[in-house]
Amino acid sequence: MEFLIVTGLSGAGKSRAIDALEDIGFYCVDNIPPKLITAFYELANQAKGSLSRVAVVTDIRGGDMFSSLFETLDELQSENKNYRILFLDANDYVLMNRFKETRRKHPLSENCLGSLEQAVKLERDVLKPVRERADYIIDTSYLSPAQLKERISSLFLGDSSDALMIHCVSFGFKYGIPAESDLVFDVRCLPNPFYVEELRNLTGLDEPVRSYVMKWEQTQGFIDRFLSLIDYMIPLYCNEGKSQLVIAIGCTGGHHRSVALAQLLYNHLLEADMRTSVNHRDIHKQ
Template sequence: MEFLIVTGLSGAGKSRAVDALEDIGFYCVDNIPPKLIPTFYDLCAKAGNTFSRVAVVTDIRGGDMFSSLFETLDDLKNEDKHYRILFLDANDYVLINRFKETRRKHPLAENNLGSLEQAVKLEREILRPVREKADYIIDTSFLSPAQLKERISNLFLGDSSQALMVHCVSFGFKYGIPTEADLVFDVRCLPNPFYIEELKHLTGLDEPVYSYVMKWEQTKGVVQRLISLIDYMLPLYCDEGKSQLVIAIGCTGGKHRSVALAQLLYDHLLENGHRTSVNHRDIQK
């Protein structure tokens, strides 16, 4: 049985993640108290193939009951009940805006005299230990619902216990480093097509920009070393049992150089049989 525990910050997209999981065959239960998770696990296991893929959501809405999550995770591990954790995250500014736009009430707002900023800060601190335990972390700050669904599908449509999923993401440093990144590469040292008038408004997915970025000796040197390093490290991550690796490649605006390099890395990994996906986070900005 594939058993997934979904948690994360309020407003980070857990409901949309559950919708995506249901679409690819998971049986999902929302807002389950942590102490009930082992019992529910046993019931699903006894049902055999009826519940071969299960996802449960537990989060701060459970109030004081949520504090038992870490004890529950230890119990599951001690009883050799296999599970994985999916953690949904987003930056504070985005979370606060989402609550303001939807006029939803944050679960911890009353404990912080109605301060949304303080509620988000407190929740992040409470959830920090479980984020550190997570097998998968998805930062939804700049993901559309469709992109989140695609990311979920890429992670879980295959047999995640059998292979490492490598997610390549391009980004612009001016918009912030992706918080879920395991490896970050800065390619601002490469020649910038932004200063070429006919290339300025194109992206790294357009052939003229891609060719411009790749023609330089500096780029060829970076590509050679980047590919060699990633090829060397992937088997090591697999041996450690890592389920997801997020490789972030950044340039100034996330539209030209980082896009070209992230796409090249994605194509290389795909050619070599790795489970991989790519997302150009800031390409439209």
């Protein structure tokens, strides 16, 4: 049985994640108290295959009961019950805007005398140890609902226990480094197509931009060393038992160099039969 515990910050997209998981065949239960997770695991396991993929959501809405989550996780581990944790994250500014737009009340607002900013910071502090134990982390700050669904599908459509899932993401440093990144590469040192007028409004997915980025000696030197390093490190992460590896490649705006090189890495991993996906986070930003 594949058993997934979904948690994360309020407003980070757990409900949308559950919808996406249901669409790909998971049996999902929302807002389950941590102390009931072990019992539910047993119940699902006794279904003898009819519940082969299960996802449960537990989060700060449980109030004081949420504090028992670590005890539950340790109990599952001691009883050799396999599980994985998916953590949904977003930056504080985005979370506060989402609450303001929906006019929803933050679960910890009363603890913080109605201050939304303090409630978000308190929840992040409470959830920090859970985030550190997570197998998968998705930062939804700049993901559309469709992109989140695509990311969920890429992670869990196959058997997540088969191999390491490698997610390649391009981004612009001007919009911030993706919070879920494991490895970050800065390619702002390479020649920039932005300064070529006929290339400025194109992206790294367009052949003229790719050709421009790849033609330089310094780019070829970077690619040789970059791919060699990635090929060396992937088996090490596999031996460690890591479930997800997020490799982020950034340039200034996330339109040209980072896109071309993230796509190159994605194609390289596909040729090596790796489980991989790609997302160009900032490609449509002005």
